Amino acid sequence: MVLVPAFSFASNLTSVETRYFDVVGEETRSVSYVSELAEHIANEVNQFLPEGGVYFPNSILITLRPEEHVHFDGDSTLTVEDQGSVRLDFRWSETLTFEQTCYAITEAFLTRYALYQHGPKGPENMQAWPVHALALDSLYSLRAAILLSHLNDMQAATFIGAADLMSAKHIGAREPNFAHHAYLWLNTIRQTFKSRELTRLLIEYSIAGIDPSELVAQQVLPSDPTETVTTLELWWREQRDLFLQVDYELFELMSTSRAWIEDMVNFDAYRENGGELKNLRSLWQQREDPKLRELLEARQELIRLRIEVVNPIYYNAARSLGALFELALTEDSRSHEFMHTLVAYLGDIEYAKHIEEVTMNLLDK
Numbered sequence: 246m247v248l249v250p251a252f253s254f255a256s257n258l259t260s261v262e263t264r265y266f267d268v269v270g271e272e273t274r275s276v277s278y279v280s281e282l283a284e285h286i287a288n289e290v291n292q293f294l295p296e297g298g299v300y301f302p303n304s305i306l307i308t309l310r311p312e313e314h315v316h317f318d319g320d321s322t323l324t325v326e327d328q329g330s331v332r333l334d335f336r337w338s339e340t341l342t343f344e345q346t347c348y349a350i351t352e353a354f355l356t357r358y359a360l361y362q363h364g365p366k367g368p369e370n371m372q373a374w375p376v377h378a379l380a381l382d383s384l385y386s387l388r389a390a391i392l393l394s395h396l397n398d399m400q401a402a403t404f405i406g407a408a409d410l411m412s413a414k415h416i417g418a419r420e421p422n423f424a425h426h427a428y429l430w431l432n433t434i435r436q437t438f439k440s441r442e443l444t445r446l447l448i449e450y451s452i453a454g455i456d457p458s459e460l461v462a463q464q465v466l467p468s469d470p471t472e473t474v475t476t477l478e479l480w481w482r483e484q485r486d487l488f489l490q491v492d493y494e495l496f497e498l499m500s501t502s503r504a505w506i507e508d509m510v511n512f513d514a515y516r517e518n519g520g521e522l523k524n525l526r527s528l529w530q531q532r533e534d535p536k537l538r539e540l541l542e543a544r545q546e547l548i549r550l551r552i553e554v555v556n557p558i559y560y561n562a563a564r565s566l567g568a569l570f571e572l573a574l575t576e577d578s579r580s581h582e583f584m585h586t587l588v589a590y591l592g593d594i595e596y597a598k599h600i601e602e603v604t605m606n607l608l609d610k
Contacts, residue, residue: 261539263514265301265354270309270337277539278546279307279335279346285547286350288508289383293375293431293448294358301361303330305353309337321349325368329360344384344391351380352415359452370454373415377424378431385428386497387547389554395425399489407481411451411458426485433484438464499601502559505551506594509544509566525569525590529583532573541570558600562593 259273261280265287268280283305291299317334320341324332333353335341355376359367385392398421405426413423435444443464450457462477497505512522515537522531531537548567555563569586572578 262304262518265305265357266307267304268307268309271311272309272337273535273539274542275309275337277543279309281540281543281547282346283307283350283354285387285508286347286383287354289386290351290354290379293379293445295445295449296442299358299361301357303328305357306330306332307350307353308332308334310334312336312338320345323349323353323356325356325360329357329365331357331360343388347384347387348377348380351383352376355379355452363453367453368415371415372411372451372454373413373419373423374410374427374430375448375451376415377419378427381424381428382431386554387550395421395428396489398422399425399429404482404485407461407477408458411456411461414454429485429488430481433481433488434461437484497554497556499556499558499597499604502556502563503598503601505555506559506562506566509548512540515540525587526584528569528573529580538574541574545570545574558604559594559597562590562597565590565593 257271258269259271259276260267260269261276262268263280263284266280266283268276268283270276270279315334315336317336319336320338321333321335324334326332331353333349335346335349355371356368359371361367363370381392381395402422402425405423407430410423410426410430413419434447435441438444438447443460447457447460450460458477465480466475466477510525512520516522518536520531520534520536522528522537528537528541545567548563548570552560552563552567565586569583569590572583572586
């Protein structure tokens with residue numbers, strides 16, 4: 246990996262390369278954490294992009310800059326460089342919030358996607374709403390309590406119509422009310438559209454800068470002329486108001502929690518970078534490896550952030566996995582404690598999968 250010239254001041258840089266990102270900074274723990282967070286966000290966003298996800302010929306560079314080496318205003322800046330390269334620079338300090346971090350990474354990912362799919366003018370044509378909606382979708386997947394706070398804020402907020410949402414071009418961060426409406430728009434669309442492919446098509450239109458109003462109207466407005474005539478704006482206002490009236494239980498689907506836990510125990514990227522890890526049991530033998538420790542610490546933090554929204558069926562598995570990582574990181578832990586916790590995790594995850602299978606079979610009858 247080639248570091249950008251502006252980062253040549255540091256002699257103690259550390260970096261982590263993942264499927265979509267190269268994260269560079271001075272603190273290994275921060276670099277590992279941001280790399281895991283960025284991959285999580287990419288996986289969340291990929292659910293709304295072409296099936297199978299996307300591939301970029303060059304990674305997005307993320308730099309975590311200490312205050313004395315920041316030469317831009319604000320907490321982050323996004324730069325499009327030659328050959329479609331994208332660089333995201335963070336002012337890495339306590340003023341940077343988790344919400345700002347999620348937004349900036351989502352913006353960088355979608356900017357790179359727009360460049361890859363639609364050429365140099367792609368980011369200019371991209372509409373604003375999918376950037377904000379997908380950023381909040383990733384944020385809520387880790388901190389669901391923030392969703393309740395945002396829904397409360399929207400109760401007295403000015404309504405933003407469908408035309409205004411779908412016509413606004415992406416020119417950087419907008420006011421919170423726009424972002425909140427963008428998320429509700431996305432959530433309403435995916436609940437209303439008959440297939441995930443149609444939702445993906447809507448996102449694709451919006452990233453390309455194409456007005457998706459006709460596509461939405463075809464899916465949500467009545468085709469029978471004898472039915473009550475309505476408009477897209479009236480439909481959207483009704484859906485938005487209904488959304489705000491509902492009391493929500495903020496738990497994931499069973500399948501979502503299962504897939505996330507499977508990601509937490511996937512160490513393919515670590516192995517590809519030279520790490521030796523056969524399975525979870527071998528965490529104990531490899532626990533002194535600095536790179537593995539950084540990875541486990543980052544995943545521990547993601548488990549801590551997300552466990553409040555994990556489906557109750559998978560809660561024990563997530564908790565025991567976090568305990569397993571903690572034992573691998575604790576200096577004075579004993580091997581028998583590690584093995585006991587590993588057995589507990591394996592039992593919890595198999596039991597949860599069994600309950601999910603039984604539940605889905607009952608629902609299918």
